[in-house]
Amino acid sequence: MQEFKLLIGGKLVDGDSTMDVINPATGKLLTKSPRASVDQANQAVAAANKAFPAWAALSYPERSAVLAKFADAIEARFEEFTTLLTQEQGKPTADAQWEIGGTLAFIRYFAGLKVEPKVIEDSEIRRVEQHRKPLGVVAAIIPWNFPVLLLIGKLSPALLSGNTLVAKPAPTTPLTTLLLGEVASKIFPAGVFNVVTDANDLGHVLTQHPDVRKVSFTGSTATGKKVMASAADTVKRVTLELGGNDAAIVLDDVDPKEAAAKIFGAAFANNGQVCVAIKRLYVHEKIYDGMVDELAKLANAAVVGDGLEKGTTLGPLQNKMQFEKVKDLIAEAKKNGKVVTGGQSDDGGGYFIRPTIVRDVTDGDRIVDEEQFGPVLPIIKFSDSEDALKRANASPFGLGGSVWGKDTKRASGIAARLESGTAWVNKHLDLAPGIPFGGAKQSGMGVEFSEEGLSEFTQSQVVNVAK
DSSP states (O other): OOOOOEEETTEEEOOSEEEEEEETTTTEEEEEEEEOOHHHHHHHHHHHHHHHHHHHHSOHHHHHHHHHHHHHHHHTTHHHHHHHHHHHHOOOHHHHHHHHHHHHHHHHHHHTOOOOOEEEEEOSSEEEEEEEEEOSEEEEEOOSSSTTHHHHHHHHHHHHTTOEEEEEOOTTSOHHHHHHHHHHTTTSOTTSEEEOOOSSOSHHHHHHOTTEEEEEEESOHHHHHHHHHHHHTTTOEEEEEOOOOEEEEEOTTOOHHHHHHHHHHHHHGGGGOOTTSEEEEEEETTTHHHHHHHHHHHHHHOOBSOTTSTTOOBOOOSSHHHHHHHHHHHHHHHHHSEEEEOOOOOSSSSOOOOOEEEESOOTTSHHHHSOOOSSEEEEEEESOHHHHHHHHHTSSEESEEEEEOSSHHHHHHHHTTSOSSEEEESOOOOOOTTSOBOOEETTEESOBSHHHHHHTTEEEEEEEEEO
């Protein structure tokens, strides 16, 4: 395997130390990654700060052209990215191809945008315009479930709007981000994009740094709170995309045979390691048994294995800590409900758990109240849709949610009352670069994606001219 380098100030450099990267399909060493020191993190911020004035002075079309070139360079190494992503993250090749394809779509979408000055008033006494100016250095802190796509969702609007960036990937999935840095080193001016890696010990350096003007973080709610508190001293901007415990409500007019495949896909995509996957399924008592049976069939049919092997539909959990957490949740669920299928971990040394369907559990059980972030779906029975809505909204989380029903007007009326940043009807996990995305309650603050997400990387300035 190739040697990986940090990207600091346009140069590919060794880390001051190294760290192991584990292949989750084997539980064994994949390769060594560079590990940045505090000094190197500070160097990256300094490089980004130095590069900011010249990058911000470019026009939107000029910055857009650089982003488009970046997308082309990634696409030229598409297979390399997908293989490496599967090796370090665990997802099947087809899912890795989807992520890299989505990465290209995000870059090219944002490359087509620009923020124009807005005329608020043009009267006899004054002309008032609202301008959008870049903030400065942005720190992007990335989780391990979609290490490429989630970084690009921050990088594209940040750089397009004139900011510079320091990216810090999760310590268990640093390699694809380092590969992005290698590609970027030949395209962006020195210091515009920097990559540092750590063992979860450099986040505070970036969030507290006085020269970092914004932190864009995706991860757990617990860590998001720490990011928010750390950023408070310098009153820097924060966008937080945090944990979720998405509820899906399946009404009594749904045909389980028709809906089960879509629900299964929305719950078990990326092995359930999706912040906005279905985590709690509320099913009307009239169709409860039928839905459980259909989902169990799909779970039994899933092919669990090494993501590089042909035919694999679900890979391993990404890391040992998450693997142990999910196993613990399943063990407790067996005491409170019934594990219909799955639950066992496959032999072989990797972090494998078969897709698990749990029935006869309810609110108050850990498997329902906590975000599993793994291949487990608890199914809760209800008799009244208003009660189901109340229970869905009782969670402190509010990232996404969905309502399923043949009567779409009825389902839409219920969906509109979900306390979530996104509410879907007869689907879940439908995201796109041009659709705003953000959470309610403890699932985050701020918006990502779309023109609205682009604006979040800018400072509003009102220019008020007397006539």
